[in-house]
Amino acid sequence: MNNIQDEFISTVSHELRTPLTSIRGFSQTLLNSWDKIKDEDKKKFIGIIEDQSNRLINLVENILSVSKMNTTNQVLKKVDINSSIEKLVPMFSGQYKTRNFITRLHKNLPEARLDEDKFQQVMTNLIDNAAKYSEDGQNVTITTGISENMISIKVQDEGVGIRKEDFTKVFQKFTRLENHLTSKTQGNGLGLYITKQIVEKMGGQITFQSEEKKGTIFEVRFPFYNQEEALKCSQLS
Ligand SMILES: Nc1ncnc2c1ncn2[C@@H]1O[C@H](COP(=O)(O)OP(=O)(O)OP(=O)(O)O)[C@@H](O)[C@H]1O
Ligand SMILES: [Mg+2]
Incomplete structure (x- = not known):
């Protein structure tokens, strides 16, 4: 380390x-x-x-x-994912005025067990990429929900996408992939490497799906704060 x-x-x-x-x-x-x-x-x-x-x-x-x-030994606390996302999105609408930011937030989302600052850093890296690797007028959609007994947050864009042959390089540090936006945009190729480390350190998972020129979806999943209550609540909603 x-x-x-x-x-x-x-x-x-x-x-x-x-x-x-x-x-x-x-x-x-x-x-x-x-x-x-x-x-x-x-x-x-x-x-x-x-x-x-x-x-x-x-x-x-x-x-x-x-x-x-x-x-530091991390202390994971109860975090309301939806309101954490709602605090973050206006910053991006200010920075990327030509993208449409859409949020689809699950109404009865149970609380997650997280460090909120680190969660915000994860979301910042994913939303920044979604906006950066897409074009004027395109949508960036942030969806929260429940998937595989975990809280799921998806960040979807309609941008350049990632080539199949580059899939294995996405989370490598200091790696930027070739596409027509890489040279026009700023970056160190660090964001996703760090994101994966932080997510896994908090007991979460990160995956993505992408198609060249169609867009990309990054999904992060985190454990519920209270597993039993969360399961009841997810069955009701
Ligand atoms: N949503 C996305 N759509 C298309 N390509 C992406 C997307 N997210 C990441 N990539 C590709 O993966 C590479 C690595 O992403 P990462 O966030 O680590 O680096 P960066 O955005 O270039 O720089 P940094 O995050 O350090 O400012 C990017 O350079 C880009 O080529
Ligand atoms: Mg980035």
Whole structure:
């Protein structure tokens, strides 16, 4: 585990530099040449600063979840998955204004046994990918439900999809797959690697289905907080 952390820190410190350099460069340009820059360019530059800051925040959150993974004994608590998702989605609608975010939340969803911060990081990575690897006007649908005696959360997109031959690479660290959006979008190829680690550490599972040019569904499943009550409740609904 320590080796993973060492390797991580060296690779990731390098990844931190790129967005920081870009944020500093565009801020300096704006400050030094404010009067000379056209309004539309100002807007463009501030947009870049915002994008790069988002990238940085997500990278830092991912690094933190890896370093927290083995240093603290995790305490899993009762979490209301639906309201946790409802808190998260408005952030994405703000960041990806050209995607439609749809939530289909199961009405009597039992509580899950989780660490809510880590759950939010998992959802952030999955929703970010769904939005990033799809096109303007497409839907990103988040569905909660019960499946195989566990709580299930699906994040579905209508985007580029993943080729069959790449299926085995999806969860490898620092791996980005070839598609026409990879070069146009930002990423370190870390999100899904970390997501899988966090999910499994909390006793959950992660799977996906995908078809090239049709879209992708990632599904995560987590244990119920109270197995017996949850089963009764799922039979009623
Ligand atoms: N919903 C998706 N649709 C199509 N391809 C995807 C999807 N999610 C992930 N991928 C592919 O899997 C690769 C790995 O995903 P991952 O989230 O680990 O990395 P990233 O998004 O490129 O970077 P990061 O998450 O570190 O910012 C992506 O580069 C992309 O090629
Ligand atoms: Mg990602």
